[in-house]
Amino acid sequence: MAIVLGPNRYGKAETRVVRVTRDGGLHHIKDLNVGVSLSGDMEDVHLSGDNAAVLTTDAQKNTVFAFARKHGIGEIEDFALLLARHFVDSQPTIHHARVEIEEYAWDRVPVEDGPPGERHSFVRGGAETRTCLVHSDGTGGEESVVSGLKDLVVLNSTGSEFHGFIKDAYTTLAETDDRILATAVTARWRHRTVGSDWAASYTRARKGLLDAFAGTHSLSLQQTLYAMGRRVLTDGPELCEVRLVMPNKHHFAVDLSPFGLDNPNEVFFAADRPYGLIEGTVMDDVAPGSTSAWK
Ligand SMILES: O=c1[nH]c(=O)c2[nH]c(=O)[nH]c2[nH]1
Numbered sequence: 001m002a003i004v005l006g007p008n009r010y011g012k013a014e015t016r017v018v019r020v021t022r023d024g025g026l027h028h029i030k031d032l033n034v035g036v037s038l039s040g041d042m043e044d045v046h047l048s049g050d051n052a053a054v055l056t057t058d059a060q061k062n063t064v065f066a067f068a069r070k071h072g073i074g075e076i077e078d079f080a081l082l083l084a085r086h087f088v089d090s091q092p093t094i095h096h097a098r099v100e101i102e103e104y105a106w107d108r109v110p111v112e113d114g115p116p117g118e119r120h121s122f123v124r125g126g127a128e129t130r131t132c133l134v135h136s137d138g139t140g141g142e143e144s145v146v147s148g149l150k151d152l153v154v155l156n157s158t159g160s161e162f163h164g165f166i167k168d169a170y171t172t173l174a175e176t177d178d179r180i181l182a183t184a185v186t187a188r189w190r191h192r193t194v195g196s197d198w199a200a201s202y203t204r205a206r207k208g209l210l211d212a213f214a215g216t217h218s219l220s221l222q223q224t225l226y227a228m229g230r231r232v233l234t235d236g237p238e239l240c241e242v243r244l245v246m247p248n249k250h251h252f253a254v255d256l257s258p259f260g261l262d263n264p265n266e267v268f269f270a271a272d273r274p275y276g277l278i279e280g281t282v283m284d285d286v287a288p289g290s291t292s293a294w295k
Pocket residue numbers: 162173219220221222248276
């Protein structure tokens with residue numbers, strides 16, 4: 001038996017970059033969390049500590065800031081592709097780059113007074129975060145783009161049932177034909193090519209998730225998950241696979257009978273843990289295979 005170096009990668013995690021673009025007194029901001037992870041000829045650094053092939057994680061972080069200045073930040077998928085291609089194209093020892101970005105939304109504070117044209121106040125927008133994950137073997141090489149969102153918190157106050165499940169010796173859950181269904185959606189969708197209209201695709205996918213969540217009379221969160229993934233794919237021909245992670249944020253009707261009160265599904269205890277965790281993939285059955293896109 002021999003012991004050998006297995007798969008490895010390294011990089012700078014969670015570079016927080018905020019880019020202000022000034023259009024006179026009208027400012028725009030992009031607020032990102034960027035993770036870079038590189039792989040290539042890294043045997044020597046692991047086996048003997050020879051760092052000759054290593055592009056420092058410090059330089060990777062600096063590149064994120066320098067590119068934000070030089071190129072600006074548009075759609076996060078474009079910024080991720082720009083960085084990923086740069087690392088592979090510029091360094092002969094780096095063969096693969098993985099760039100992951102989270103984007104935090106800021107809305108403008110509506111201003112009623114103050115000088116006209118001056119707009120530089122923001123309030124953190126919707127709780128959800130837009131995400132992307134890019135893999136690149138360099139310009140002209142294999143590439144993949146997965147876009148998505150996380151922490152999209154949604155609730156249906158009716159239109160959800162859950163019954164007909166296994167009743168074993170440990171089952172105590174009562175069947176219900178009317179419950180609250182609530183979840184915090186993490187969704188990621190894989191693009192067929194690296195050439196989608198990222199902004200339009202994101203808007204469509206997010207709308208598809210919300211429409212399907214609201215429009216599905218749910219017999220289980222699993223059924224709702226499938227409906228949501230399916231909607232994203234039917235509305236987004238540029239996409240071929242959707243992965244969803246949806247915690248079941250349980251809401252239990254409180255027993256108010258000790259207080260002489262009924263509770264016709266009006267007062268709930270919102271439990272935070274434990275929670276059911278429902279995960280699933282919805283894909284088109286002729287999708288070009290790519291498990292590496294998700295790594
Ligand atoms: O939609 C649900 N799916 C489950 O698998 C499950 N299990 C459970 O206890 N409650 C629920 N709800």
